[in-house]
Amino acid sequence: xxxxxxxxxxxxxxxxxxxxxxxxxxxxxxxxxxxxxxxxxxxxxxxxxxxxxxxxxxxxxxxxxxxxxxxxxxxxxxxxxxxxxxxxxxxxxxxxxxxxxxxxxxxxxxxxxxxxxxxxxxxxxxxxxxxxxxxxxxxxxxxxxxxxxxxxxxxxxxxxxxxxxxxxxxxxxxxxxxxxxxxxxxxxxxxxxxxxxxxxxxxxxxxxxxxxxxxxxxxxxxxxxxxxxxxxxxxxxxxxxxxxxxxxxxxxxxxxxxxxxxxxxxxxxxxxxxxxxxxxxxxxxxxxxxxxxxxxxxxxxxxxxxxxxxxxxxxxxxxxxxxxxxxxxxxxxxxxxxxxxxxxxxxxxxxxxxxxxxxxxxxxxx
Numbered sequence: 001x002x003x004x005x006x007x008x009x010x011x012x013x014x015x016x017x018x019x020x021x022x023x024x025x026x027x028x029x030x031x032x033x034x035x036x037x038x039x040x041x042x043x044x045x046x047x048x049x050x051x052x053x054x055x056x057x058x059x060x061x062x063x064x065x066x067x068x069x070x071x072x073x074x075x076x077x078x079x080x081x082x083x084x085x086x087x088x089x090x091x092x093x094x095x096x097x098x099x100x101x102x103x104x105x106x107x108x109x110x111x112x113x114x115x116x117x118x119x120x121x122x123x124x125x126x127x128x129x130x131x132x133x134x135x136x137x138x139x140x141x142x143x144x145x146x147x148x149x150x151x152x153x154x155x156x157x158x159x160x161x162x163x164x165x166x167x168x169x170x171x172x173x174x175x176x177x178x179x180x181x182x183x184x185x186x187x188x189x190x191x192x193x194x195x196x197x198x199x200x201x202x203x204x205x206x207x208x209x210x211x212x213x214x215x216x217x218x219x220x221x222x223x224x225x226x227x228x229x230x231x232x233x234x235x236x237x238x239x240x241x242x243x244x245x246x247x248x249x250x251x252x253x254x255x256x257x258x259x260x261x262x263x264x265x266x267x268x269x270x271x272x273x274x275x276x277x278x279x280x281x282x283x284x285x286x287x288x289x290x291x292x293x294x295x296x297x298x299x300x301x302x303x304x305x306x307x308x309x310x311x312x313x314x315x316x317x318x319x320x321x322x323x324x325x326x327x328x329x330x331x332x333x334x335x336x337x338x339x340x341x342x343x344x345x346x347x348x349x350x351x352x353x354x355x356x357x358x359x360x361x362x363x364x365x366x
Contacts, residue, residue, distance in 0.1 A: 050097055050101065053122075054093065054097060054125065054129070055094070057129055057339065058090045058094070058129070060331075061133060061332060061335070064328050064331070065083040065084075065087050066087075068083040068140075068325065068328065069083045071324065072201065073208075073321060074324065077160055077317075077321065078143045078147065082136070086136050089132050090132070096125075097121075097125050116350070119346070126346075127340060130336040130337070132336070133333070133336030134332075134336035134337065134340075136332060137330070137332035137333035140325060141333070143325060145322075145326070147160065148322045151315070151317055151318035151321075152315070152318050161215065164198055164201065164202070165214060165215040167195065167199060168213070168215065168303075171192075171199070171202070172213070172301075185303070185304045185306075202304075202313075206302055206304050209311070209313060209317065210316075211312060211316045212299045212307075213313060215314050216312065
């Protein structure tokens with residue numbers, strides 16, 4: 001006869017009652033509350049993590065697009081349509097991701113809502129963002145190259161720069177008048193009229209780049225003074241009249257409609273009067289003039305200040321486009337390449353994981 005009670009007769013005093021077929025406790029942990037189930041649902045977790053990841057990947061491209069839209073030199077030459085398209089594409093990708101994830105968790109079968117499906121969606125959108133960055137970088141780089149070439153090699157007659165060159169020449173003619181040369185800015189001179197966006201761009205370019213002259217050529221008065229050493233006073237006056245008529249013909253009076261408010265005619269009339277005054281003042285000088293005093297300056301006086309910088313504005317604008325917009329285009333392209341490389345590498349890693357064999361608890365390999 002046993003002196004110890006059997007296990008069947010004595011209940012266990014060291015834990016909760018056990019189930020009949022296993023050693024798991026009968027009591028289950030309390031289920032999470034309704035708010036926890038709502039906030040920590042796998043759909044919400046995956047949706048939030050994906051939105052955060054895409055926003056971090058789009059942070060630099062969005063910043064670059066906003067910088068392009070606010071850059072006065074870039075928007076003057078090519079406009080802001082490309083940065084606006086860039087922002088639209090970035091936010092469109094983010095909205096498309098939200099729509100696809102919501103539809104997947106509401107319409108797809110539960111068997112398809114697996115980790116592999118989530119990884120596939122993440123790879124798709126990372127690849128899509130990378131391709132978008134590569135595509136938008138190509139026209140951005142092309143714009144920078146085209147503007148640089150036009151300003152450096154076709155400044156006076158290029159399609160983009162010809163109108164601005166005409167306004168610059170007219171303003172320099174006004175600036176060269178005896179009554180305007182001693183003033184601080186050409187805005188204080190009689191005959192000046194602000195014409196948006198040309199005069200405002202010339203002012204902002206001069207103040208930002210610290211430059212002087214845009215596609216500058218010596219004025220009529222300077223060209224005349226150089227010839228006085230070799231001609232008589234009578235021949236000098238005849239040449240001055242011919243050059244003045246030629247200048248009046250070359251001023252842009254018969255051009256088509258202008259962009260912005262204001263008219264070029266008032267500036268042309270004022271510049272013609274300034275040139276005439278300069279010619280008359282030069283015609284009263286004696287024929288023997290020191291050649292050092294008659295040397296044509298390489299850089300014209302500044303229009304909107306008296307700083308008289310010795311750097312050409314077209315060169316500074318061209319280099320700024322190449323260094324700013326061109327570098328942003330290269331940066332955007334390489335960021336897209338990196339995202340595609342990451343997406344491909346992730347796909348290969350997932351493919352390799354399908355080929356690995358795992359063993360169960362009994363040591364069976366399958």
